[in-house]
Amino acid sequence: MYELLQKYGLWALFFGTMIEGDLTLLFSGVLARAGLFTFEETLLVGTAGGVVGDAISYLIGARFRSGARSLHFFARARPRLERLMKRFGVLSVFIVKYVYGLRTASAMFWGLAHFGFIKFIALTIASCFVWVGLLAGLGFTFATGVEKLIGDLKRIQIILLVVVVIVATVYVITRFERRVIEEEKEFFATEDEE
Secondary structure (H helix, E strand, C coil), rough: CCHHHHCHHHHHHHHHHHHHHHHHHHHHHHHEEEEEEHHHHHHHHHHHHHHHHHHHHHHHHCHHHHHHHHHHHHHHHHHHHHHHHHHHHHHHHHHHHCCCCCCCHHHHHHCCCCCCCHHHHHHHHHHHHHHHHHHHHHHCCHHHHHHHHHHHHHHHHHHHHHHHHHHHHHHHHHHHHHHHHHHHCCCCCCCCCC
């Protein structure tokens, strides 16, 4: 995401915030500190991307009520969303921005729940503004530490890739061995046995 933000600037910030948000905003704060764009531009474009992404999710929930209820990620998030709504009411629009994995599902949930669109958009604009300001502000404030972390992560990526390949290989081999044992067959049968 860091490289996309460097290459495409505010467009990557807008679409990145629409889709994912957290890392996009943190990195955009770092790049604002480096002078690629201003912090004010980060705040405005990030807020716009967050609002558009949430509005699309809301409209999907409102338009496709029956189909949206069966989506896997929504089914997993629904119990947590219902608890948040019971406990915090309208303030849960603000809270879900900081709980990873609930932002999109929550916007769909409010669309499904017939939460008024105007009320939703007003709360979403305010919550996205605070959310973008906080995360981009953290990136802006701690730019040096974040850039060092990115450099460390690039070095660690190769090691992690090798570990993932080894774990995947071991997993495939053990699954294959179990299947052979369950079928009570010997993989390398001798000619005498055949």
